[in-house]
Every structure is written in structure tokens, then in C-alpha cells.
Amino acid sequence: DGGITQSPKYLFRKEGQNVTLSCEQNLNHDAMYWYRQDPGQGLRLIYYSQIVNDFQKGDIAEGYSVSREKKESFPLTVTSAQKNPTAFYLCASTPIPQRERNEQFFGPGTRLTVL
Amino acid sequence: KNQVEQSPQSLIILEGKNCTLQCNYTVSPFSNLRWYKQDTGRGPVSLTIMTFSENTKSNGRYTATLDADTKQSSLHITASQLSDSASYICVVSVSGAGSYQLTFGKGTKLSVIP
Numbered sequence: 001d002g003g004i005t006q007s008p009k010y011l012f013r014k015e016g017q018n019v020t021l022s023c024e025q026n027l028n029h030d031a032m033y034w035y036r037q038d039p040g041q042g043l044r045l046i047y048y049s050q051i052v053n054d055f056q057k058g059d060i061a062e063g064y065s066v067s068r069e070k071k072e073s074f075p076l077t078v079t080s081a082q083k084n085p086t087a088f089y090l091c092a093s094t095p096i097p098q099r100e101r102n103e104q105f106f107g108p109g110t111r112l113t114v115l
Numbered sequence: 116k117n118q119v120e121q122s123p124q125s126l127i128i129l130e131g132k133n134c135t136l137q138c139n140y141t142v143s144p145f146s147n148l149r150w151y152k153q154d155t156g157r158g159p160v161s162l163t164i165m166t167f168s169e170n171t172k173s174n175g176r177y178t179a180t181l182d183a184d185t186k187q188s189s190l191h192i193t194a195s196q197l198s199d200s201a202s203y204i205c206v207v208s209v210s211g212a213g214s215y216q217l218t219f220g221k222g223t224k225l226s227v228i229p
Contacts, residue, residue, distance in 0.1 A: 042220055042221045042222070043159075043204075043219040090158055103164060104161075104217070106151075106159050106160070109156065111156070
């Protein structure tokens with residue numbers, strides 16, 4: 001099966017803890033993205049990476065960190081510095097970063113709840 | 116500031132009926148406009164993508180239109196089915212910035228009832 005997988009599907013965290021959300025793709029896509037979705041709001045970009053070992057901050061990067069050591073993997077760490085981390089997190093990928101018609105393929109999402 | 120506004124926020128229709136969702140945008144310079152379908156608790160799935168020169172695109176019972184002059188798009192769903200119940204998200208891409216410069220609307224939540 002080709003696609004994007006995210007794990008876990010549900011995640012509960014205590015305040016003050018760091019947690020890492022997994023995102024893996026076997027589509028051989030170059031670019032990967034992390035978005036946050038809150039009720040009644042559009043998706044907001046957290047981080048993106050167009051190539052291994054390189055990544056850029058999006059609109060709401062504060063309190064988050066990422067790594068891109070392999071083309072297939074783009075994990076997101078939600079740190080204790082993120083003031084309101086409860087949200088639905090979506091990972092996405094595209095085949096070639098510079099083509100305008102690139103479709104973003106999304107993973108199934110991880111719902112993070114801070115207790 | 117780049118913005119994408121969708122209306123209505125939510126919509127309830129009877130199975131078998133048609134409906135139209137609206138999207139207005141102020142993104143510039145415009146590159147393309149996409150419609151995604153997102154089932155509850157799932158990731159969005161692409162329905163259509165249209166560039167500046169395209170004014171209509173169909174995908175089965177879904178037909179998207181684009182008026183680049185008025186910066187408006189619509190998504191028309193024909194003969195709705197219960198499985199059409201989802202959120203529909205309009206996404207506009209900024210020209211020349213690569214695929215990471217996307218502006219998302221807040222979505223229209225559609226409920227199809229029997």
C-alpha cells in the first residue's frame with residue numbers, strides 16, 4: 001500500500017511533557033508538511049521540509065520542532081513550550097516542491113489531547 | 116493579507132438533492148484553487164484543482180467552477196449521497212511560491228440526511 005501514515009491516531013499528554021508525532025510516507029515525495037487543525041479554523045502550517053536535513057518554519061512554529069533525517073520520515077515534536085497543543089495534527093507530502101499543480105496528499109491525522 | 120472565505124459554514128440537505136458551496140478569495144498572485152473533502156477525524160482528500168485558465172472541472176458528481184476575475188469558486192454536488200457528509204475545504208495557492216504557500220478556508224460542513 002502506498003500512502004502517508006501517521007501514528008498514533010490518538011495521543012494524550014500531561015502538561016509539561018514533550019510528545020512526538022510520527023509521519024511516514026512511501027510515495028517517494030520530496031516535500032513534507034505539518035499542519036494543525038482546530039475546530040472552526042482552517043489548516044495552519046507548522047513546519048515544512050523540501051529536502052532531507054532541511055526544514056523551514058511555517059506560520060505557527062513556536063513550541064514545535066521537527067527533523068528530516070530520512071526522505072520517508074518527518075516527525076513532529078510538540079514541546080512543553082506550546083501553550084495550547086490540543087488539536088488535530090495533519091501531515092502531508094507532495095512529489096515535487098516547485099510545480100504549481102502539486103497535489104498535497106494528507107495522512108489520516110493524529111488527535112492530541114493535553115490533560 | 117491572503118484570505119479564503121467559505122460559505123455557508125454548515126449545510127443540511129436531503130439525500131438526492133443538489134447543493135452548491137461557495138469560496139471567495141483574496142490571494143495574490145493566484146496560482147491555483149483546490150477543493151478537498153475531509154471526513155470527520157480523517158485527512159483531507161483532493162477533489163479538484165484548477166489553474167487560472169480553467170473555469171470548470173468535474174470529478175464524478177462534483178463540479179467546481181472558477182471565476183478568476185471575481186475571485187470566486189463554487190463546488191456543486193449533484194444527487195447527494197449520505198457519504199457526501201463531510202467538510203469541504205477550499206485551498207488557494209500563491210503563484211511562484213511552490214506548493215508550500217497554501218491558504219486554507221475554514222470549510223463548509225455538509226450533512227446529507229435520509
